[in-house]
Amino acid sequence: MGEQQMKIVLTGGGSAGHVTPNIALLPALTKRGYAVHYIGSHTGIERDLIIRCQVPYYGISSGKLRRYFDLKNATDLFRIAKGLADATVLLRRIKPDIVFSKGGFVVVPVALAARMLNIPVVIHESDITPGLANRLIMPFAKSVCVSFPETLAHIPKDKGILTGSPIRASLWEGRPQEGKKICGFESLPDKPIIMIMGGSQGAVAINQHISAILPKLLNRFHIIHLCGKGNVTESPLPGYAPFEYAQDELPHLLAAADMVVSRAGANTLFELLALSKPNLLIPLGKSASRGDQILNAASFEKQGYSMVLPEEEVTADTLYDGLLALYAHRKKYTEHMHTQGQKDGVKAVMSEIERWTKHPVT
Secondary structure (H helix, E strand, O other), X not given: OOOOOEEEEEEOXXXXXXXXXXXXXXHHHHHOOEEEEEEEEOOOXXXXXXXXXXXXXXXXXXXXOOOOOOOHHHHHHHHHHHHHHHHHHHHHHHOOXXXXXXXXXXXXXXXXXXXXXXXXXXXXXXXXXOOHHHHHHHHHOOEEEEOOHHHHHHOOOOOEEEOOOOOXXXXXXXXXXXXXXXXXXXOOOOOOEEEEEOOOOOOHHHHHHHHHHXXXXXXXXXXXXXXXXXXXXXXXXXXXXXXXXXXXXXXXXHHHOOEEEEOOOHHHHHHHHHHOOXXXXXXXXXXXXXXXXXXHHHHHHHOOOOEEOOHHHOOHHHXXXXXXXXXXOXXXXXXXXXXXXXOOHHHHHHHHHHHHOOOOOO
């Protein structure tokens, strides 16, 4: 009889940041002979992203975990219990050798079910401080892969391992001229290109400030603007290319960009670092998050990779001045990023997955 194929279940959802590292692992997993399955929520962003990758997808019930009192906490407990039952049935059917969890509320029932079925679980935490879902399932994990060295202080010493963040190989396949063609910049006078991105949901506040200074910016730069779903308005301004979001064209747009304005989600930061793109970070404030982006941005600023503009300090004027300053010092940031010796996140995470696979791949 031939050697039995290894099976892995990937899980994670709720935002693109909980999905893209899983997607980055797919080519390596396939090359190493794993059959890949994905468990996510019924309606989360992860469903469409994973189905596009032609990976078998299974939706389960998923409740939201809140840090504050809300009557919905009671009903969501039933959803989580239903999710645990769903995940248990699926894992018994799939019989995976290992589960790899990327975070988001949907991972909790999957990790619990894996623990009950004695299936090893490996976690990846992108941010400096672990999110609530990952903190809940950490006791059941064999190891916790982290992107930032600062995160190791928050992980049990026998479990934490610095791997960096898995980066999609497709990002290195971008061609600057193709990016300019997509944006309609080919026929225009050559100018430096700024790419503005606000995450999978866009960033309304950033969009508003950009709109206020757009004519002034276009005197000096071409602008690629990922506005978020439903936020694109038709613009006759030459040199301005708005998109709701970018998928297949993203590598080309990033290749064309001379510098980037972004929120400070960990996956985006490590992609910008890998591509050595000078960047201005506007981390999501504590009023709309748990503050993880503020810590992520501070780490990159300290290491000389990024310029940071706190959200509460953003105005049209400070944003414009920040962009001019970033462009003036762009070579300094690029040099820091070139010399930092970044870990190969895919290779390091794959090493942990293979370490804990029931029957290690030879």
